[in-house]
Amino acid sequence: MNRLVCSVCCGAACMLLLAGCSGWQSALDPKGPAAGELAWLIWFFTALCTVVWLLVMAVLILPLARRPAPVGDPLVLDAAAERGKMRIVVAALAATALILVGLTLLSYFANRTLAAIGSDAALTIRVTGHQWWWEVRYENDQPNRILTTANEIHIPAGEPVRLVVTSTDVIHSFWVPNLSGKLDLIPGHENVLDLKADKPGVYRGQCAEFCGAQHANMSTFIIAEPRPVFDAWLKDQLRPAAAPVSTEAQTGHDLFLKRPCVMCHKIGGTIAGGTVAPDLTHIASRRTLAAGTLAMSRGNLAAWIADPQGIKPGAHMPVVGLNGDELNAIVAYLEGLK
Amino acid sequence: MSSADLAHGRDLAPQRAAAQKGDLAPERDGPRDTGLDDASLERWLARTWQTVPGIIGALSSVDHKIVARRYLITAFVFLCLGGLSAVAMRIQLSGPERGLIGPDRYNQLFTMHGVTMMFLFAVPIVQATGIYLVPLMVGTRNIAFPRLNAFSFWIYLSGGLFAWVSFALDMAPDVGWFSYVPLSGPEFGPGKRSDVWAQMITYTEVSSLAVAVATIVTVLKQRAPGMSLDKIPLYVWAMLVTSFVIVFAMPAVMITSTFLILDRLVGTHIFNPAEGGDVLLFQHLFWFFGHPEVYIIFLPATGMVSSIIAAFARRPVFGYLGMVLSLISVGFLSFGLWVHHMFATGLPKLGASFFTASSMLIAIPNGLQIFCWLATLWDGRPIIRTPLLFVFGFFFTFVAGGLTGVMLASVPLDLQVHDTYFVTAHFHYVLIGGSVFPLLGATYFWFPKITGRMMSERLGRWHFWLAFIGFNAAFFPMHIVGLWGMPRRVYTYPVELGWGNINLFITAGAVVLFLSFVLFTINLVYSASRGAPAGDNPWNAGTLEWATSSPPPSYNFARIPVVTHSEPLWAERDTLPVATGLRVDVRELVISTVAEAYPDVREKSATPSIWPLFAALAVGATFLYSIFSPWAVVWGAGPIAITLIGWFWPKGDPEDEE
């Protein structure tokens, strides 16, 4: 029975190892130098630990194969054998100490490598955690070049970027595993995370410190683009919001400004100037809604506005009483905010 | 030292003259056990030490075995509740975007799971095992401060009820077992949920501190004559070190929860960054307790492993001195690595590297213990019974958990896996592998002593294999899904991430693990009434608890053993040397010297009393009221004072007067 159990276990473990690696949000699929260093470290530690574990198990299991000895006096021990064991135990202890020293040094040097990644970062992005979304601000010396957006962080590929992270409510943790390890966003503290994406791509991240009801739906995307694309995006985002192009959108625009929406949201170029919720100036240019909860689409926009508590229970977005036409108008307006 | 020497008094401390000077009432004497025949001795002792029948008698009991049994059963009930909450979570997570449990309920569930398992199951059950076994293993008749011990149970019970009643009322804490501020603070934690957390902590810590003090004094002062420090069983050493760790660690969490409740209730700003407070202070204080907590749960389990290995390998554990030193150094080192829970908070790099080194360091004494056990088993050619199977399960899982612990100690590596399912996997390997498996082994091992009946070996083996397979199926894949990016404490996850199949597999494993506990419960109930009679020493083990009957009588030992070896029953195979000269009409114990265990004083042990229950009610009501008003402390002071005076005021028993 034991053998059967073992083979079932091993089989299951192998299948699991091979099954997945979706790579979307995985520490084992590095796309940047920090994550690469860490993935190497993870594999090295895992290999070493597996060897140690197998050795211990071998020493545990092997004696079972021997013939049982006759039961004797439990206090009569073979002095020479005991001395031999003492030598082996001491040797094992010394080996343990050596391995641990090695691993400590290894992680110390890995830490130094990580610290060197962003030493020449040209771009500083301030990420502020909110329950349950990310405020993203591109810092610039000229106030009119500061860009505030939400949840999606565009960066130039191949260049180090410095993230200054903090929070105004509870503790969150910024973590995009394909690019780097995580760092906490703590009210009253500012932390610095440097990262770099080797190639253009979209990397998913997610809040890693429990932050309340909707901790599970607080994701973020890092979108790495070639420098020219990034520059164009930045320029585009700095523009005020697009004017409504249809009458329905115009109705939506007017409704938006008359309803409580403006208390929380900002739309650049209008009187909507709320700062407690995501900036909507270019909302339609983003890929997702509600911090990665829904894909951006007309239907999802309508669903989210009509029933935020059904989609993200506990979220701070209230239900605003709108009839069907009003809802359609607002969605039409927002959909135009590219 | 042989027992013959003791008989001649050569190794006894010179007896100091009894202090009969001064204003003392004349000493009353009573019948002694010297020369008394066994039957009348047992009659006398049974009458003196019995727990009075009836409800009042039961509520007044101070017998360590009765209190321990209540603790064990209560902790088992909480284990079941914690397990059920885990199964509920696993069903919600068995597929992506399941709507079975909403975020509000889910967050309460994972918080109650953690809180229950840590504070209402793990710590109480290891302490309860100690309450039962330590007095028997050191050869005394009751635990030190037996009324305090009874009090601690009532406080623990009320704390546990308080937490689960609040869950039933939908006001259970919902921000995780470590309840970080500001999420639990006045601004972001509305309602009473975090107050419930804070006061539940106070209840359980008061009770475990009380037990720790009683355990320390029992081990230091109540050991049987001759049980010098080098003859203390390893399990008792483990409990002693654990109790010291509790004494120095638990105040930290009481301070943390008190600060939190002050911030919430009376408007202090200790954790409020806007007014000069700091949110990371909470984490420092909490983990100064929280890391030693892991060892509070783990060290007693190492003692159980040592006991089981010695009995089944049929030899003393290899390297006694090394084992004791490693226990003590783990106890010390456990206070030096709390920061490794905070690597992601952006601490200065050099400080973090220091804590990597200190976290790695603790692997050395833990490694030493593992090596000594392996050396014990190497030529023992052990007899494989269910207790030893669980010890093998312990090796398999705990060593794996220890090694992933080494991975977490590395700052950079931790930054990837911190707060993911990798960490969830790691600490379940350490806590279930390192503590629950030894506890299950210990149950099979000591159940015969507690009930007088053996547990079913057949069911036991089924239980082991189901638990072992279920556990590994549930928790091994969590390492992988953690590395794939799944954070802890999410009530749902999107389909696109591809975590669905592996989570379904994990849930299946969890169900198997749960079923193994159903089987275990059946085995417990069945064996308690139908199991084969065990006899005094079914495993032919060497420590003193096996020298008395199963279950032990209220007075534990008819005559107090005189100890000549760390495995006294193996050293004295034919007759057990015993001490004589104790009174049999009052509850008399031998108090011995700390290091050499020379008999020093014949002191009286406290008689049963209802007052510890009243005191617990007064204290419990004060804690409960204090989540609503700070005036609770003022209103509660009177009843608490009255019940404590009732507790300590002499009632005229000979035990009080001498």
Next chain:
Amino acid sequence: MKQRPAADLSKLPTFGIGPRSPTWWGTLAFMALEGTGFALAAGAYLYLAYLSPEWPLGVPPPNHWPGTIVTLLLLASVVPNHILNRYAEACAMVPVRIGLIVMTLLGIAPLVVRWFEFPALNIYWDTNAYGSMLWVLLGLHTTHLITDVGDTLVLTVLMFTRHGYSGRRFGDVGDNVFYWDFVVATWIPIYLLIYWMPRLD
């Protein structure tokens, strides 16, 4: 298992004083855990002070006089406390009764002055974190003071009853002396932290 008598304990005394008694060790253990609590609370204060650029957050330092008087009273009480201990060891009833009355009064006196310490802090607990920590530290020590005075009071009454004529009760007096020393010893660092640290620069 058969037994054979190997040690005769019939001549052992029925009570021990100081480290010979389990109660003394219990008291010591409780001091250890409460001392840890004090140390951590003081550590929390120092941590916040270290983090903050302008500790004590722009508040004038407290008026130290009530605190200084409490300190002097507590230090003075150590002498009669130890005289009481000597008599308790000798099991001498009359001097022990007198000593306990003296110690009760010497416990109440600092409590009375303590009442004036809270307003002398010049800040409320809910003003800022500095105020919170002062009140927490002072409150923590006051709790110990009240508890020990209550304990001394009950013990004093007890020693005036027939229950007093027992070695165990004299041992309790000794443990009470021991605990009072602890209450005095823990006050000194807290006194320095509350009253003198804000004056450091």
